[in-house]
Amino acid sequence: MNFRHKYMFLLPGLLVLLGILIFPIGFTVRLSLSSWDSFYPGLDFIGIENYIRLFTDDLRFWEAFGRLSMLSLTTVFLQYVIGFSLALMVWKDIVFQRFFRVLFLIPMMTTPVIMTVIWRTFFHESLGPVNDFFNLFGMNPLWLSSEILAKFTVILVEVWQWTPFMFLLLLAGLLSLPKEPYLAASIDGAGPIRTFVYVTFPLMAPISIGAIIIRLIEASKIMDTVYVLTSGGPGTSTETSSFYIFIKGLREFQFGYSAALSLTYLIIMIISFTIIAKILVKLMVRGN
Amino acid sequence: MGYFYTTLKYLAVTLWSVFVIAPFLWAISTSFKDFQSVTNGATYIPWVDFEPTLEGWRALWKSPAQGGVAIVEPFFNSVFVTAAGSAISILLGTLAAYALSRFTFKAGPIRNGDITFFFISQRIMPPVVLAIPFFIMLGKFSLLDTLVGLILVYIVLLMPIAVWIMVDFFNKVPREIDETALIDGCNPYQAFYKVVLPNSIPGIVVAGMFCMIFGWTDFFFSFILTFTEVQLLPVAIVALNSSITPWWSLSAAALVSVAPLVVVAFIVERFLSKGNLSGALK
Numbered sequence: 001m002n003f004r005h006k007y008m009f010l011l012p013g014l015l016v017l018l019g020i021l022i023f024p025i026g027f028t029v030r031l032s033l034s035s036w037d038s039f040y041p042g043l044d045f046i047g048i049e050n051y052i053r054l055f056t057d058d059l060r061f062w063e064a065f066g067r068l069s070m071l072s073l074t075t076v077f078l079q080y081v082i083g084f085s086l087a088l089m090v091w092k093d094i095v096f097q098r099f100f101r102v103l104f105l106i107p108m109m110t111t112p113v114i115m116t117v118i119w120r121t122f123f124h125e126s127l128g129p130v131n132d133f134f135n136l137f138g139m140n141p142l143w144l145s146s147e148i149l150a151k152f153t154v155i156l157v158e159v160w161q162w163t164p165f166m167f168l169l170l171l172a173g174l175l176s177l178p179k180e181p182y183l184a185a186s187i188d189g190a191g192p193i194r195t196f197v198y199v200t201f202p203l204m205a206p207i208s209i210g211a212i213i214i215r216l217i218e219a220s221k222i223m224d225t226v227y228v229l230t231s232g233g234p235g236t237s238t239e240t241s242s243f244y245i246f247i248k249g250l251r252e253f254q255f256g257y258s259a260a261l262s263l264t265y266l267i268i269m270i271i272s273f274t275i276i277a278k279i280l281v282k283l284m285v286r287g288n
Numbered sequence: 289m290g291y292f293y294t295t296l297k298y299l300a301v302t303l304w305s306v307f308v309i310a311p312f313l314w315a316i317s318t319s320f321k322d323f324q325s326v327t328n329g330a331t332y333i334p335w336v337d338f339e340p341t342l343e344g345w346r347a348l349w350k351s352p353a354q355g356g357v358a359i360v361e362p363f364f365n366s367v368f369v370t371a372a373g374s375a376i377s378i379l380l381g382t383l384a385a386y387a388l389s390r391f392t393f394k395a396g397p398i399r400n401g402d403i404t405f406f407f408i409s410q411r412i413m414p415p416v417v418l419a420i421p422f423f424i425m426l427g428k429f430s431l432l433d434t435l436v437g438l439i440l441v442y443i444v445l446l447m448p449i450a451v452w453i454m455v456d457f458f459n460k461v462p463r464e465i466d467e468t469a470l471i472d473g474c475n476p477y478q479a480f481y482k483v484v485l486p487n488s489i490p491g492i493v494v495a496g497m498f499c500m501i502f503g504w505t506d507f508f509f510s511f512i513l514t515f516t517e518v519q520l521l522p523v524a525i526v527a528l529n530s531s532i533t534p535w536w537s538l539s540a541a542a543l544v545s546v547a548p549l550v551v552v553a554f555i556v557e558r559f560l561s562k563g564n565l566s567g568a569l570k
Contacts, residue, residue, distance in 0.1 A: 005476055006391035010403070013384030013447060017407065020444050024421030031420070086304060089297050102557045103305055109549040111505040113522050114542045117529045118315045121539070129314060132330035160307065172560060192293070221414045224507045228526055242416040249420045250512060262417040269412065 031259035038253035050260035060236065061261060064244040065268070071151070071240065072219035075158040080212055082159065083166030088200075091174045101171070108164035116228040119157050120144070147237040150230050154238050157225055162218070166211055173207035174200075205284040213277055220269055241265050312543075319344045319539040326535050344536030348544065357537045359544065362524035366504065366545075369435055369520060373442030374499035378492060380443075381407075381450025386480060388451075389458035390466065407451040410444060415508045418444070426513060433517045441509045446499040453498060457491030458484075494559060497552050504549055521545045 035046045054061060090100045107115070122128050123143035131140055143153045181203065185195045223242035226232060232239035232247075239247075245265065249258030317332055325331045325338030334340040350356020387393075388404050422441060423432070431437030465487060469479035510520040519527075525541050 006387055006393070008477075009383045009387035009391070009480075010393065013380035013407075013451070014403070016380055016443060017410070017447055020440055021410070021418075023425055024418050027421045027424070028417065082304070085300070089301055094297070094301070098557060098561065100301055100305065101560065102553050103308055105553040105556055106550055107308060109501060109553050110546045111507065111522050111549075113507040113526050114545050115311060117525060117538065118311050118542055120529065121318065121535055122311055122314050127326060127330060129330045129332070160311075168556065168560075175560065217412050221416075223416065228529065242414050245416045246419070249416070250423070255420055255424075258420060262414070262420070265414065266412075266417050269414070273412070 028259045028262060031256055032263055034256040036254075036256040041255075046256075050257050051264070053257065054260055054264060060239075061241070061244055063236065064239045064241045065265070067238070068220065068222070068240040068242075071154065071158075071222065072216060075155050075162070076212060076215045076219050078155070078159050079163045079166045079215060080208070083163045083211075084170050084204075084208070086163070086167050087171040087174055088196075091171065104167050105164050107161050108168070110161070112161050113224045113228050115161060116157060116225050119153075119160075120229060123153055144230055145234050147234055150234060150238050154226060154229060157229060158219070158222065161225070162215065165218075166215060169207060169211040169214070170204065173204055173211075177203055202285070209277070209280045209284055212280060213273065216276065217269075217273065315539040315543055318535050319537075319543060321536045323534065341536075344534070344538075344540040347534075347537035348540055357524075357528055357541055359521060359524050359541050362519045362521045363544065365435065365518055366521040369438050369442060369510075370500055370503035372435075372439045373446055373503050374496060376439070377443050377446035377450045377499055378496055381447045381495065382454050382488070382492060385451050385454030386458055386484065388455050390463070404451065404455055407448050410448040411452075419508070419512050422509070423512060433514045435518055437513060438510060438518070438520070441513065442503055442506070445506060445509070446503055449498050449502060450495045453495040454488075454491055457488060457495075461487055490559070493555075497556060501549060501552065 030043065032050055033045055033047060034043045035049070036042060036044075086104055090097055090104070094100065123130050125131055125140065125142055125144065128143075130143065134141055141149055143149050177200070181199045182195065185199050190198065221242055222240055223246060226238050226240055226243050227246075230238045232243050241261075242265075245258050245261045248254050248261060317334065318326070320334055320340035320342070321331065321338055322341045322343060331337035347356040348359055351358050384407065388400050393400050393403060418441075426432045426437045426440075429437075431440070461484065465483055466479050469483040470476070474482065505522070507522040507526065511523050511526070514520065514523065522545065525538070525545060528538050528541060
């Protein structure tokens with residue numbers, strides 16, 4: 001179908017999005033070639049100096065990036081495993097099916113930063129319920145101020161918040177699966193485990209890949225939770241890339257340098273997602 | 289299915305339910321506490337562990353000068369920005385999605401798929417990359433710290449979601465519907481408005497819900513682009529967290545902000561059970 005008014009449908013949205021985006025992106029590129037900071041605000045031209053500094057003299061950025069990779073891969077893996085298990089459990093044959101489905105969806109409807117504020121009181125080291133429990137055994141773990149436990153707490157909060165999203169996509173996928181393969185499997189006498197390995201999992205592979213990629217993209221932006229829960233601390237032990245760029249740009253006002261960081265980060269992200277998507281496709285659809 | 293498997297399943301589902309509910313129960317309990325019951329270590333059950341008061345809830349209406357937290361105005365700011373941002377995104381997104389699903393676009397090497405990808409790929413953009421240019425750009429147009437500025441930013445945030453869901457949805461609405469309408473003498477606008485749109489309500493509802501979720505729960509942009517004149521709910525509450533606000537009013541405020549969208553969970557489940565969502569999400 002074709003007609004000459006087709007642009008009337010497409011252009012309003014496209015132009016608005018382009019209009020709001022073109023300047024920021026172009027400006028970021030130009031900004032990354034300048035030394036704009038709070039002492040000398042202005043668009044001078046210093047070539048690729050910012051990039052040289054970033055690649056040769058900024059260990060903190062690369063550490064933050066490594067931490068981000070660790071955090072996002074771990075959380076998304078946990079979300080996928082838990083989300084898929086939960087989806088399978090409430091898929092069929094369960095009492096209070098609708099109750100559990102609604103309940104499992106609720107965390108993704110809540111505002112991450114606000115729940116994090118509550119989690120902070122929940123994990124409070126002297127007044128929170130978690131340590132009230134651990135005190136029974138004479139322990140007092142420092143959930144927010146020890147380097148390892150702070151990472152654990154960030155992961156736990158992220159898993160609580162976003163497993164529902166995985167659950168939703170996977171349950172929607174399960175509910176739309178065709179019936180015939182299951183009929184064939186039961187005629188062949190396959191048990192529940194074999195049915196899952198040979199029927200459900202392969203049929204769910206495309207949806208799984210989509211869900212994992214979407215979650216990885218969102219997880220790679222993680223910063224709200226970190227900001228409220230630990231402010232990147234103790235030290236820099238929970239600092240992620242976004243949070244580091246935020247500190248450089250909007251706390252220390254090194255606009256030029258943080259623009260260079262942003263672009264490098266964005267490009268690394270796009271390349272990693274392409275590679276991860278390829279690997280996932282290879283891993284999960286090898287059967288067909 | 290053996291007893292062992294069934295027991296394990298119910299055990300797992302119950303454990304996860306406890307984990308999901310725990311922070312809410314804690315917040316509800318805390319919102320009725322007073323100074324004594326918070327600072328003497330963790331307490332849980334009202335009337336047994338502590339004497340409940342309504343102080344935390346009363347503080348929501350009071351101004352900070354009276355010891356309150358004043359979240360009524362931020363609440364309505366959030367409602368307005370989310371509603372306006374979602375409405376504009378859905379309107380423009382639905383039109384663009386319809387065009388991308390029905391008509392062929394060609395410009396050099398660019399095809400429909402590329403344009404769709406351009407829309408959706410905006411979700412890859414980390415907020416922090418856009419934050420500084422937005423900060424400077426809105427400053428130039430004197431839109432920093434205004435509702436209009438925030439709505440503009442929310443359109444960038446939400447339109448990709450609307451386009452993503454609606455393109456998939458329109459691809460599943462049979463083309464015969466439009467073609468019949470055209471043969472019956474409608475012009476393309478009428479065909480869209482009178483025939484396609486009424487058949488797309490489920491898709492629009494799903495897209496609308498997702499826009500509302502992502503708009504209502506956004507923190508970063510409102511945190512950076514507003515200061516004192518305009519405050520959205522998440523920013524207001526996080527600001528309480530860093531001041532010496534008592535936990536009881538903090539918890540009450542958090543619950544008020546989280547409650548409206550919990551309703552959305554029920555609607556999503558409804559769609560899920562009817563099988564409408566799987567179509568709209570794939």
